[in-house]
Amino acid sequence: MMWALAPEGRPFKLAHDFRLLKLQVGLRAHCYHYPVTDPAPTAIPRHLTTVFLDRDGVLNKKMPEPRYVASWADFHILPGVPDAIARLNRAGLRVIVLSNQRGIALGLYTAADVEAIHSAFQRILSSNGAHIDAFFICPHDRGQCNCRKPLPGLFHQATAQFPTIAAASSVMIGDSLVDIDFARRLGMTAILIDSNSEHARPGDESARALATLCFSSLPEAVSALLDIR
Numbered sequence: 001m002m003w004a005l006a007p008e009g010r011p012f013k014l015a016h017d018f019r020l021l022k023l024q025v026g027l028r029a030h031c032y033h034y035p036v037t038d039p040a041p042t043a044i045p046r047h048l049t050t051v052f053l054d055r056d057g058v059l060n061k062k063m064p065e066p067r068y069v070a071s072w073a074d075f076h077i078l079p080g081v082p083d084a085i086a087r088l089n090r091a092g093l094r095v096i097v098l099s100n101q102r103g104i105a106l107g108l109y110t111a112a113d114v115e116a117i118h119s120a121f122q123r124i125l126s127s128n129g130a131h132i133d134a135f136f137i138c139p140h141d142r143g144q145c146n147c148r149k150p151l152p153g154l155f156h157q158a159t160a161q162f163p164t165i166a167a168a169s170s171v172m173i174g175d176s177l178v179d180i181d182f183a184r185r186l187g188m189t190a191i192l193i194d195s196n197s198e199h200a201r202p203g204d205e206s207a208r209a210l211a212t213l214c215f216s217s218l219p220e221a222v223s224a225l226l227d228i229r
């Protein structure tokens with residue numbers, strides 16, 4: 001029902017919620033396996049200030065399992081990503097990357113390798129008038145820390161550096177269940193990039209079911225975020 005889309009605790013605002021409704025109708029086209037029907041965290045925050053981005057599968061092409069992005073040669077930027085980040089920057093939004101990099105714990109590459117990849121990526125972004133405000137990575141193996149998504153450590157690292165960040169005025173955009181789970185544990189709007197790629201993974205269906213919204217690429221998600229503000 002249409003009015004069920006209005007977030008709890010405030011009256012239905014026609015212009016805003018109608019755009020949200022359009023979005024939700026739109027998302028069914030992508031999340032056709034699992035239409036998102038739970039209205040609990042539906043809304044994109046009305047005072048959005050921070051966009052958290054997962055890295056692999058959102059900004060750059062995810063390597064087929066079990067491979068990792070170990071060097072710049074493995075970092076293939078997805079279509080439209082620099083422009084999408086530039087649009088977020090121009091809208092005055094803070095853009096922060098949160099990435100699990102278990103490959104460091106596995107000895108496949110080092111933290112310095114990851115920093116080199118991110119520096120090279122920033123140079124590409126810069127030539128497109130875009131920038132990432134900060135990168136936070138978890139270098140640990142499973143069960144070793146509080147910062148491997150879906151645990152909240154990377155969010156707390158971000159709020160330590162940027163004290164005005166709040167979950168209620170942020171969104172998380174990711175391509176995996178861990179990203180969606182991370183966001184929901186923090187009460188944050190969770191946006192799934194569901195590219196319906198050839199590499200279906202366990203958890204994909206759950207991610208679709210639990211995501212607030214679902215798009216097939218970062219540029220599409222950014223268009224929706226900026227349209228609804």
Ligand SMILES: [Mg+2]
Nearest residue numbers: 054056057175
């Ligand atoms: Mg990912």
Ligand SMILES: [Zn+2]
Nearest residue numbers: 138140145147
């Ligand atoms: Zn960690």
